[in-house]
Amino acid sequence: MEPEVMRQQFPFYNEMQAIFTARMQRMLWAEEEGGPGTSSTTTKKNKLAQGQGMTSEEEEDEDTDGEKGGLKKKASKKAKTMASSGGVGANVSSIITNTNNSINAVKEMLEDFMKQQLQMEVQWREAYEEREEERRRAEMEWRQRMEALENERLVMERRWREREEQRKMREEARAEKRDALITTLLNKLRRED
Template sequence: MEAGHHHISVSVDTSGGGGGGGDRFPQWSIQETRDFLMIRAELDPTFMETKRNKLLWEVISTKMREKGYNRSPEQCKCKWKNLVTRYKGCETLEPEGMRQQFPFYNELQAIFAARMQRMLWIEAEGGASGLKKKGVRLSSDDEDDEDESDGEKGSSKKKRKIKGGGMNPGSGSSTSGGNMNNLKEFLEEFMKQQMQMEVQWLKTYEAREEERRMREMEWRQAMEALENERIMMDRRWREREEQRRMREEARAEKRDALITALLNKLRREDV
């Protein structure tokens, strides 16, 4: 067993050293990041069930290598932490801003939503005791792998505790109660974030709807103004036509009267 652990630590250190030289590795492309998130989503249940995730990052590195990407376990781990940090930073942004500034928001959202569903299912099946038996950890993303020296220190502390009088009988119940409290806090925080996003989306929708109504009102007012202007122009044209017709009639009457007077004068002269 010790030889096996020694072999694992050597392989990890070698790959991690290769990842230290950031200049020798290209930047993460969008497609590479999506493939990485797909692999990470497949292994997320295992991440939640194990305490040591160093081997899991090696598995992810191997799967990435199978897809043609040369990424060390340490690089994959750092990339995941950066993505989670950016995901948490997008909680105060609008939906369009999320897609523009962080194109992998939907992938992270799907991973955490599936994780919450698994937690709810585990809680419904076995409660806090089930969580303890299955070894589910609520914050696997924030915990780092422990070194072998830490494991040896922990084992020596356990031996001293056993020699000193054994485990505390109430530690099991306190641990299960702590897991239940952590689960409740996680669910409350998740629901709070969802509510904040829904409220923000609703505010954005209402603002856009109000802007649309204002534009429609302005358009209607402009159309009404144009219609009123057309009616006024038509009315003025009719008035001018009426005045022109009256002037024509007046000139015609004068002309007829003048012609009649001339004819009468000529008749009198002939007589």
Template sequence: MEGQHHPYTSVNIDTGGGGGGGADRFPQWSIQETRDFLMIRSELDPTFMETKRNKLLWEVISTRMKEKGYNRSSEQCKGKWKNLVTRFKGCETMEAEGIRQQFPFYNELQAIFGARMQRMLWIEAEGGGASSSKKKAVATAQLSSDEEDDNDDSDGDQKGGSKKKRKTKSNTNPSNSSNLITSIREIMEEFMKQQMQMEMQWLKAYEAREEERRIKEMEWRKTMEDLENERMMMDRRWREREEQRRIREEARAEKRDTLITALLNKLRREDM
């Protein structure tokens, strides 16, 4: 299939964690395969936030990965997502420069969770008129990705009391809703604070690199100028030496011509 990458022909580079228990039997995830996987997962993230029954969604992801030429099961995809999220959370204490070196998929994960936060704020802005599915999306969005995936086998596995418990949780009172909104705001503020700190760290590192590059460039230019000046001086000295040699040659030639002329004149006088 044109434009697709099969996992068995890809470079076996896995910088985002294993694929969910099949590391001994299946090849590691290549960088391109992981980026394609995150693109698919990003497109389905709103659906993941609206339901806890994610088993079918992981099947959809597995099918779409196969359409791109990757042979990955739903369990492998789910395990890969867990590992990527774990790596992403571990980047919170790292510096911006180190993040991009140790975890090349940080920007993709950041975009997914940033879009999720925007959807949560949009749902919050709708106020009390939001539908139950949207309220459920807000509640689900607060869960970590590990909690999302641990709840995705609820199709047929949870019966009776568990269904009643879920139904009871969905009927939250206004105070719980207020607490939820406050919690969302706190999460968003903390998220934005971390983003600003990371951006500031990245900006400082970038400015330091630019200053170092500028200094090295100035040193290089000065070295090149010194070499050029030295070359010009050598060229000028060579031209001066050549000019002096030419003058000496002309003087010798003139003396030689004078002697030859005098000799010829003397010979003519003797012949007479």
């Protein structure tokens, strides 16, 4: 997979990449400190096997263990290498201690990171719930205002209709009076003729 796709799928990609890069640099430095001719891990294992009198089956077992093993096995192999090459026991114990310290430091970093992630998630949830509650409140207020406006519109429309009806009734009454007056005037004029 491409690194960009990995970043999208795995949220801690950058942190893990930094850890693995640092680990790889440490391994390269350790190989360089071992001297020339020890850059290959298989040559190291072969020299270890020859120095300790291992059989080919034990070498294969060690190969599979080496593939599956973690930092602790690497530290113990480094300790064996130092001891077989004439290193001082204090160096071996200091390497093991340093490795254990780095493992503990990584564990603490990961625990701190997880705590921070949990705190951030809790804060995010609280902020989201507050925003959601505020949105609900605003929506309810808006609905109440719209209902009040609708009721006010209905009341005003009813009043307008009532006024219109009253105006029409007054006009009809005036028209009737006018018609009656005109008819009486016409009747008087006919009588006089």
